[in-house]
Amino acid sequence: MKENSLKYWLAWNKIPDIGPKRFYKLLEYFGSADAAWQVKSEEISEVLNLNPKISSKIFEEKNNTNPEWELDLIYKHKINVLTIEDALYPENLKTIYCPPPVLYFKGTIVESDKNSVSIVGSRKATYYGKMVAEKLGKDLALAGLTIISGMARGIDTAAHKGAISVNGRTIAVLGCGIDHIYPPENRRLAQEIQESGAVISEFPLSTLPERQNFPRRNRVISGLSLGTVVVEAAEKSGALITADFALEQGREVFAIPGNINSPLSNGSHNLIKQGAKLVNNYQDILEEIHIALPQKTAEKEMIKENTSLTEEEKTIYQIITKEPTQI
CATH class of the missing domain: 1.10.150 (DNA polymerase; domain 1)
Known part of the structure; x- marks a missing residue:
């Protein structure tokens, strides 16, 4: 423009x-x-x-x-801007009710970002939740998808890091102006995201990260994506607002089952009861959104990682479980 x-x-x-x-x-x-x-x-x-x-x-x-x-x-501030009239404005977002007229961003937005999945969940995530979010971010990025999240503490941060760890694309959607990084401890993460995707916001510069901005931000997270995965969420979690927006927008909703004794599993389990797709691994998501697996899959990456280990290291690797282990 x-x-x-x-x-x-x-x-x-x-x-x-x-x-x-x-x-x-x-x-x-x-x-x-x-x-x-x-x-x-x-x-x-x-x-x-x-x-x-x-x-x-x-x-x-x-x-x-x-x-x-x-x-x-x-x-x-060296900020890029897209309006809804620009050719590069995200295709998925354009189809939601009242999409943002303007997007401010740092980094790059590319056409392939239409093949994307959002991963959201609790800020006070458990070890299990963060591990699952990071692995999903990694596996889906390896499968060629862009990972969308909100760069909040907990699940969001883990999902972004998973994508970055395999040089995948990831986009963070802010609930404030792009000249404010929130939470502040994620400044370095924001820079890494810009190098492998984009940090974006519909809010004008100088907008502070106020509570009322985040539901509006959540509709953009779901709107950019073909589907939304809720990893961990309490009964009144903001992640459930994102899931509700995804349903309204006609997108897929997925949920990760968790510990039945954890309050952070209640929201996710309720979603599953209401019809959200239960996710065991990244392939469950790919099958639902009809994205074909490219040659470079998560399994191949896992094999590549393991073959670089010595025999002694392989023995230790096989003993280690996905739960905290006493040494």
């Missing part, structure tokens, strides 16, 4: 009370973001059917927003 048009998309996106639904209505009525920016406030209020209180708030925000500054800001 040309800079002269892009700056108005960025400016409208900066106004919190506009949102995707109202923005698309303006776009449809006035024909372009820049044309809508030039019209009088009374006409916009009429088109959007705004009450006086909301109307006053929107136009106060609009008067404090400078399209040129918004454009300068993305150049200053």
Whole structure:
């Protein structure tokens, strides 16, 4: 998109009370973001059917927003931008209800990212949950899929790391502006993700990671994906919100069974009771989303890893279990 048009998309996106639904209505009525920016406030209020209180708030925000500054800001921070009118805008995301008009990102977005699966779960994950998430991220990345998650603590972090460990593609979706890395301890992970995929956000720069942003972020995680895998989730976990969005968007929902004595398994087990596909391994996911296995499979990678071990190391490797072991 040309800079002269892009700056108005960025400016409208900066106004919190506009949102995707109202923005698309303006776009449809006035024909372009820049044309809508030039019209009088009374006409916009009429088109959007705004009450006086909301109307006053929107136009106060609009008067404090400078399209040129918004454009300068993305150049200053070296941030890439896609609008829904751009050819590289993610195909899967474009089909959801009210997709984000604008995506800010660092890294790369490629056409093959349409073959993607999201892996989500608890921030307070168990050892088992993190191990499963990392292995799934690794195996699915080896199978040629892009791993989508939210870069939160716990399951998200493990899934991203699994993909990165085999040089696979992974995308992190933030619930804040892309100039804020949250949680802060994942700054290095964010850099690694940018080198093998992208860190993206629909929120304008300077947006803080506030609680109300995360459900909106979750719809993008599921929207980018062909299916969503819930690894560990308590009964009121944010991961279940992502699963609900996936169902609304007509995407597959998967769940990993866990320890029946762990509260972090309750949400996942309830999903399975409600019809989510139970996952034993990455192949269960590939079969459901109809992605053919390429030559480089997870099994081949496992064989390659094992053949590099000495005889003594192989003996130790066979003794080690997937549970913590006392030495």
